[in-house]
Amino acid sequence: MVRPPPSERALVAALGRYERLIEVGVGRRPGVARALADRGHEVVAIDVEVNDAAQDAAAGRQAPSGGTLRVVAADVTALAADDERAAQSALGIGASDETAGEAPDAPGGVDAVYARNLPAELQRATVALAERLGAACLFTTLGFEEPVVDVSRKSTESGTVVFVAR
Template sequence: MTSPSRRALVTELDRFDRLLEVGCGDRLGVASDLADRGRDVVAIDVAVDDDPGGVTDEPAGENRSADEGEAAADGSLRVRRGDVVALADAADPSSTLASGNADGTGIDAVYARRLPAELQRPTVDLAARLEAACLFTTLGFEEPIVPVERRSIPGMTLYVARDR
């Protein structure tokens, strides 16, 4: 069963065609739901796999939590090892991410769930370099350390650091 807050977040992000989720861990529910709605999603985390060789594409179905459901049919979901700090500092972050995007045309929005304070600035910087919107939630007990607009959606506050 999908929580009301997850449904609200998916609805909010559904206006974007190509998305990057930062710090996905093993919680791929939002990314999976977006892919099921026909969106192209790249989800990154430093702990996606144990391969120290860098960024790798992996089939979405094998990376989902047991409660995440069937593989995406309409859109695409690529789960990759990636570090938002390194991507924000990369010479060309869009080319690094393009290979993980179905059509290679870039990212419309960067989003994160439960984004810790120390990763907020690099996430916003990466979104700016990609000319993408940037939306996130925090761990709950932390306030954003970057300038944001607050949006109340069922079950949570969504912080918008960049809008398009």
């Protein structure tokens, strides 16, 4: 088994307290989403174009721990501009009639929106989506870029910095 890179491990550790998550820009790197699903979390991974690596990671994904991973073709910029109900519908998320009101801190049925290597041009939209859904927002950058949104920094033992925008 290949050991995930430090940045991936750091992000998984930082997201461990959240049950329902959205990954923005999953691309060809579904490792964080897969690791979270394997630990019992519900993850919806989005990207403008869903590629085979992400589809394969999600195919029939019902982790023994009860976690799930779904991949959805969606544009974070468009989702951030939608109202909460439209964004939930596009992602196939939201509280069901049976669970409505059980998680007042996460009205959108999502606890956190996160991204790995989030480029500056998508940071505002990602934070806006998290705000729209009442969720926390955490991300790492490409490394050479500084965040263009207000954040606090959380340094990890591996030297990876996880940015917390909400």
